[in-house]
Structure formats: structure tokens, C-alpha cells
Amino acid sequence: MPLYSMTGFGAASGGGEGFSVSVEISSVNRKQLDVSVSLPHGMNSLEQECRNRISSAVRRGRVQCSVVISSESSAGAAGRFDIGAIQSYLCDLETVSEKIGLLNDVTLSSLMVQLGDTGRFARVISPEEARPVLSGALDAALEKLTEARRTEGVVLESALVSFLDAMKNIKSQVAARAPAVPVRYRDVLLKRIENLGAGLPADSEALAREVAFFADKCDISEELDRLEAHFIHFSKAMAEEGEPSGRMLDFICQEMSREINTIGSKANDAFISSMVLEFKSKLEALREQVQNVE
Secondary structure (H helix, E strand, O other): OOOOEOOEEEEEEEEOOOEEEEEEEEEEOOOOEEEEEEOOOOOHHHHHHHHHHHHHHOOOEEEEEEEEEEEOHHHOHHHHEOHHHHHHHHHHHHHHHHHHOOOOOOOHHHHHHHHHHOOOOEOOOOHHHHHHHHHHHHHHHHHHHHHHHHHHHHHHHHHHHHHHHHHHHHHHHHHHHOOHHHHHHHHHHHHHHHHOOOOOOOOOHHHHHHHHHHHHHOOOHHHHHHHHHHHHHHHHHHHOOOOOOHHHHHHHHHHHHHHHHHHHHHOOOHHHHHHHHHHHHHHHHHHHHHOOEO
């Protein structure tokens, strides 16, 4: 499957009769899936439905979903306010006016101040009424989130391939250098013996044993073979269909690190040691990018 980043954002909105629903979804890195849904008061019954929809679209990462439901000003008083509650309020004012003998001077302007300053006259939107509008807005926001994660995933994939190619190049240089290490050790050993004034022929059995022991001790062929296998596995995991590959890629990076550390401990060669440092630098950069993959 294509690589997806765990970072993204999506927003969408929808409208009902006299109200609108706005949904914003953002996601960041996290090893497991962690979904947080913020709904307006009275809409808690819709939370699990929102979670289920998000979980079907996102497999890893911390996802925060914010839902805002508001009355539409363009819908007029009939859409924004509970007309029955307002009429009851005006009747109560009229009753009070008659009982205490004060003029009921409520005007439309003063009533609008009351409607704007308090929420008790707002029309109550039920979860059942909001559900289809919220569902559509949520799906649209999730689609945008997925597209954003996919777009960043393309960039991540390019970076991963680049770092992996750099590591393959380093591995080739190390593999080319490795056979010369025992030969160099033999020449250095002969030189030291010569400087000490001790005569020892180049075909000495003792020298051959010493060089053979050193060659076996610094042999990194198995580590290089396993490293090559990890490179192949890494590339396959990036292109594999099915489950998200982030966890597998991270595990392969750990195995690469194990082989690189062993090469460094066995190398006994300044050039290979310098290449190991390059190895570690590229691997660290690779792992940083892998942490962003779903």
C-alpha cells in the first residue's frame, strides 16, 4: 500500500435546517491509535459513531476531532431560536406587567438584546437531527485528512528511498574495503617484526596463523549479508499491500542498527570505522522519517 504520514489535517462543514456543522480533524505521530472527539453539549451520544468512523480511516497516530454546531444567522429567527420559549417569555412579562402595574415596554430591539445575550432561547438541535449532517461533514473531513496524509507520505517515501540508497552505497564501500583489512594487518605485522630485528619469513606458519586468526576476528561478511537482506526487506515493506508499514519499518531499522554496531566493533580499520559513522548518521535520519509513517 502507499505510504501514509501520521501527520495531517482535514476540515469540512455541512448544513441542516437552520443550523450548520463544522468538523476539524488533525493527526500527529503516535505509536498506537489514540482518538479524541470534542462534541457540543448534548451530542455525547454521537461520540462513539465519530470514533468508529475515524478508526476505519486512520490506523495509527493521535487524532483530534473537533465538532462545532451553530445556528445559521441567515435562517432567520424561526431557524435560530425556540419560538415557543420566546412566546412563553413574553407572556410571563405581560403577566408581571399587569400584576405590578408597570408598562410592558418590550420592543423588538430590546428582545433581540435578550436573545443575543442569553442562550436559553436558542433552538435546541437534537442528536438525531444533527447526525446525518455531522456524518457527511465528518466523512468529508476524513477524506481531506487522508489525502493530506497521503501527500506527505509521498514526500516521506522519497526521503526514505534517498537515505536507503545512501546506506547501500556505504555498504558497497565497506564490502570493497573489507578483504584488504587482513592483508594490511599482515604487512603491518611483518614491518613491526622487521623493525624489532627479529627474522621471520613471510611464509612463516606462525605468521599465517596470526593473520588467519585476525582475519576471522574482523570478518564482517555475515553482517554485510544480513544488512543487504534488511535493505531488501525494507524496500518490500514500503511497497507491501495490506497493513500500514510504519511498525515494520521501525523494527527493520533496529535490526540494521544491530548489524552496523557489530561491523563497527569488528572492523579494525580506520576507513571502515569512518564509514560506520556515516552508516549511523544515515540510519538515524532514516529512523526519524520512519517515525512519521503510519
